[in-house]
Amino acid sequence: MEVWRPERNHLENSNVAKYMSIHGFKTLEEFIAYTYEKPDEFWASFDREILRLRWYEEYGKVLDLSRGVQWPRWFVGGRINIADQLDDSADPLVKWEGEDGTTAIWSYSEVLYKARAVASWLKRNGLEKGDRVAVFMPMVPEIVPVMLGAIRAGGIIVPLFSGFGKEAIRVRLEDSEAKFVFASDVSYRRGKEIDMLSELKAGLTQSVRHVVVHERAGRPSGYVPLSDVFRTGGDYVERASSEDPVMIIYTSGTTGKPKGTVHTHDGFPIKAAADVYFHFDIGRGDTLSWVTDMGWMMGPWMVFAAYLLRGSMAFFEGAPDYPKDRLWRFVERFRVKSLGLAATLTRYLRSIGASAEPGQLDRLEAFGNTGEPIDVESWLWLYKMGRGRIPIINYSGGTEISGGILGCYVVKPIKPSSFNGASIGTKAAVFAEDGRPAPPGVEGELVVLSVWPGMTRGFWRDPQRYLDTYWSKWPGVWAHGDAAMVDQDGYFYILGRADDTIKVAGKRLGPAEIETVLNAHPAVAESACIGVPHEVKGEVPICFVVLKPGYEPSEALRRELIKLTEEALGKAFGAVEDIKFVKMLPKTRNAKIMRRVIRAVYLGRNPGDLSALENPDAIEEIKRAV
Structure with missing residues (x-):
């Protein structure tokens, strides 16, 4: 099987290689251990040597664990505003493409001017330090100075997924008690104009005092136009403490209300920048891109990392396959160095034959994968499309982490679907159910045995x-x-x-193990497997399969796929109880399959919070299949 291997340039000139050389680390493992064994030394060096952050008052101590590992404090005594790090330069910061092909490039200077205006307008209109500022906008250039401006003013941003409906908006505005909302009136996806303002109006809560609207459709909204805010000028900035909150970003759970993860000036942005610097090799002048929404952590992650590293961010509004080759043309147009996408999107692009044309990836130096495991077939598809030159940086962590627990580094070979090391600052391990490290090759639960700046400072008002x-x-x-x-x-x-x-007869089975087998079949575009109760085996796997164009469901194909899993994983362990053919799977906007929703629908239970769901029609599709 193919394995990506570093070339001389990776071993000598990548960011991680140069840092290891300067600091005298002989092996990658030695370097990773240093980042978590001596966190005070490492994070101070990252700040002073690479980020060179502008501190109003220097911190006296990097790490304070007096409250326990659950509640560390970082850069103690420092005063900073993480949004006050912009250079007043003509270098590009934001590169953007609309679905109709229009483009925009905004310099650091232009973003800084607009961020200053937003901060000053907020302060003049009653924002007090710590007030929440919700942002309900699609991936448009304006969203960057809006977010940075709100932070600059001392506010706490609350990014909202641009596809949210009124109830999802209401719950988050109510929980965060947002005082200000910045929104767009419409967004554009697959050639259609989507009314965002009506959903916002229906979801507004009593806490909201001011609404600012990015008017795109040519129809006055009745609220404060964002263009007027940008023209107000000003230069206000709040000198915050290092541990002051900077963002509340919500994640959905199986039950209960969404969790508001709290992040600080010295946390999420610095961890994001470290991960992008060491895993994705982004530095001054480089372009980072991720297929995401600002309501998911990868959106703010991209913004903070790109600008703190003095690079640029490239993103687009609309669907990545509209038209089919859009993503690769976008990468070529904006000279993207590192491109991130979810495994589900990769599988989908593979299924429709959306391969890059010769020359389109010549400047690309890394693929990124996050959101869920990438199956071997999809990994190999990216590998071959990059002609074995472009590494696939598998990257996994979460909103509460501010980035990765696990990642890949370009100074070490990368096996298909693997992570070749723990991420920056994290001592990762896999524990068995008894709380001890699981033996090699045995499934367990991913744990972290260290602390890092990006740790959430708890859930909003629910420690x-x-x-x-x-x-x-x-x-x-x-x-x-x-x-x-x-x-x-x-x-x-x-x-x-x-x-x-899925636990079959006492044996633990990850859904990805079955899905990898199914996705390798020439007729299968993608699949999702769940465990359902069984009176003898405890649980058995049920799989939902989406076929590629040109293939039709049949009993013969169903039996063939079941047999394929038995042959690959063993009949007792990997036998699939049943396969259901569907036209789509329920996913989030960043293409993450919502297996908990499939399982709940299959069992006739309440699926819980569906606000993150991109395609509600998939629920009915699952119901029909069941």
Whole structure:
């Protein structure tokens, strides 16, 4: 099987290679250990040597663990505003493409001017330090100075997924008690104009005092136009403490209301920048792009990392396959160095034959994968499309992490679907159910045995829920909820969510193991497997399969796919109880399959929070199949 291997340039000139050389590290493992064993030394060096942050008052101590590992404090005593790091230069910061092909490039200077105006307008209109500012906008250039301006003013941004409906908006505005909302009146996707303002109006809560609207459709909204805010000028900036909150970003759970993860000036942005610098090799003048929405962590992650590293960010509005080759033309047009996408999007592009044309990827130096495990077939598709030159940086962590627990580095070979090391600052391990490290090749739960600046500072106004979610399984151990495995060579593999894990006759089986087999079949575009109760085996796998164009469901194909899983995984262990053919799977906007929703619908239960769902019609599709 193919393995990506570093070339001389990676081993000598990549960011991680140069840092290791300067600091005298002989091996990647030695470097990673340093980042978590001596966090005070490492994070101080990252700040002073690479980021060179502008501190109003220097911190006296990098790390304070006096409240326990659950509540570390970083850069103690420092005063900073993480949005006040913009250079007043003509270098490009934002590169954007609309679905109709229009483009925009905004310099650091232009973004800085607009961010200053937003901050000053907010302050003049009653924003007090710590007030929440919700942002309900699609991926348009204006969203960057809006977010940075709100932070500059001392506000806490609350990014909202641009596809949210009124109830999802209401719940988050109510929970955060947002005082200000910046919104767009419409967005554009697959050639259609989508009314965002009506959803916002229906979801507004009593806490909201001011609404600012980015008017795109040529129809006055009745609210303050964003263009007027940008023209107001001003230069206000709040000198915040390092641990002051900068963002509340919500994640959805199986039950209960969404969790508002709290992040600080010295946390999420710095961890994001470190991951992008060491994993994705982005530095001054380089272009980072991720197929995402600002309501998902990868959106703010891209913004903070790109500008703190003095690079640029490239993003687009609309669907990546509209037209089919859009993504690759976009990469070529904006000279993207590192492109991130979800495994589901990769599988979809593969299924419709959306390969890059010769020359389109000549400037691309890394693919990124996050959101869920990437199957071997999709990994190999990217590998071959990059002609073996472009590494696939598998990257997994979460909103509560501010980036990765696991990643890949370009100074070490990368096996298909693997992570070749723990991410920056994290001591990762895989624990068995007894709380001890699982042997190589044995599935367990991914845990973290260190602290890092990007840790969420708890859930908004619900610290106990944070402790119960991550710290209650084993004392002093962050249990992340991902099912994972480490092989004999020390490479990590994510097998799915721990709560997605299927336990057949006492044996744990990750859904990705079955899905990888199914997705390798020439008729299969993608699949999702769930575990359902069985009176003898405890649980059995049920799989939902989307076929490629030109293939039709049949009993013969169903039996063929079941047999394929038996042959690949063993009849007792990998036998699929049933396969259901569907036209689509329920996904989030960043193409993450919502298996918990499939399982709930299959079992006739309440699927919980559906606000993150991109395609509600998939629910009815699952119901019909069942």
